[in-house]
Amino acid sequence: MARRHGLRVVLRHLYEAGTPAAKRFRYALLGLDILSVGWIALASFLPDTGLVLTVDVLLGLVLLAEFCLRIAASGVPLRTLVAPLNLADLVAILSLLLAPVLQGALGFLRVLRTLRLLHSVRLISTLRSDLPFFRRNEEATLAAAQLGVFLFVMSGLVYETQHRGNPGIRNYADALYFTVTSLTTTGYGDVTLPGTTGRLLSVVIMLAGVTLFLRLAQALFRPVKVRYPCPACGLQRHEPDAVHCKACGHILNIPDEGEA
Template sequence: MTTASPRSDRDARDVVRFYLLDHRTPLGKAIDVALLGLNLLFVAVFVAETYSLPARVDATLRDLEAAIALVFLAEYVLRLYGARNRVAEFFNGYTLVDLLSILPTLAVLALPVPVAVNVGFLRALRVIRVLRFYRFTRDAEFFFGTVSDNALRTTKLLLTVLVLFFVSAGLFYSVEHRTNPGVATFGDAFYYTVVTLSTVGFGDITPATAAGRWVTVATILAGIIVIPWQAGKIVREWAHREKVNVTCPSCGLSHHDRDASHCKSCGHVIYQEFDSRG
């Protein structure tokens, strides 16, 4: 019986890691597009299941959810297999989100029916899968090409707002829909989240549980902290878009005016080529 050599195993892991991170080759692009589409579908199935649907449609959605969860489980295992440092990869924030988003579905599939019924409400945690979209914005290179730094920051800001809305609405729905008559669907929870974060506060939907109130508090705090932080990065970049990224050799100050000949901080001469034609 032959066994795989350490070298061949390392080569296989390098290939797996390459294609899970690659944005340029046809296979790498196909994997990117497929995972992006499955993420969107996984979240869409969760939203659809919160509405009253015919039994046949509901069963189809559950089967689809299970199939997608198994694909994500395979991806999760492959990411751990291909990682250079498996412990670091396991504790990576994106990887933990990947696991947490599919565990409730896998638990429902694996556990006996009476137990599965009791833990089924945890399937609402699938909505945290939207956090997975941040993995696609780690760098400026996408399957369709490379975007500018400003475009990437703007994308992250928009994604932050959408993620905050969806995760907050999903968590609020999961803790409120069993006891709160005003939260029958994900749409109700999403409406409440938008109204709350926009400080309109109509008062037609209010938390009925302690968990719902804590989710609301966490949502407001996250909105106050995270969104201005992301927006501040964009404003700072726009404010410096007319600057030249030249570092003073004397004091280390960077980003000088285009026509600067001396450092504004220490007065050291910094040569910059400047076109007098403007």
């Protein structure tokens, strides 16, 4: 029991602490997610050979090990396990482990791991403290990341539902091309998704994509503000040079990087 408790303490430190070692661990997890996303796109250009399926299974085992460590680090493992994003993560991992049976179906769900990490408060805090660019452009960076995740997920959905019977969708590049032209409502017409399911999928891409585009544009063009909770009223966003909170007038002490 003591050994199990000690392991949980170590794991929680790695997933939540602000020490250099814990930050490196979380950056390594983000790198692992980026690697898995890149593999999804690359594998769509390759035939389903034994080597490709072997890499899928090995990657799935690595991600499964990390998933088990994350659940073990939680003080409430069962509640953590049934959280929606963790369930989606588990489905994504199973799609890798069962690659020889599924032949790549549902593999696009692996990108949800990146979405989970990008919304992790601790990781955002890490990026904010380590990267001045991210600290200055946090909202725009997250909006761009969400749009990128949406593009990849929808391209994966288009690819998985169309590449076996649609000659216009042969790989992820074709699926991404269709997704972007639909999202921007360009609609060249050289690639279409037949049937009711295809039309509904196109509608989802256009509606959701326009919403994400607007959010990104809003984040890019609205006046730049910094996140700093007011000690008195809790207002989160202020002008970079604000001395007083505009909501309650409390004196602020917003840290800056100093003048060059």
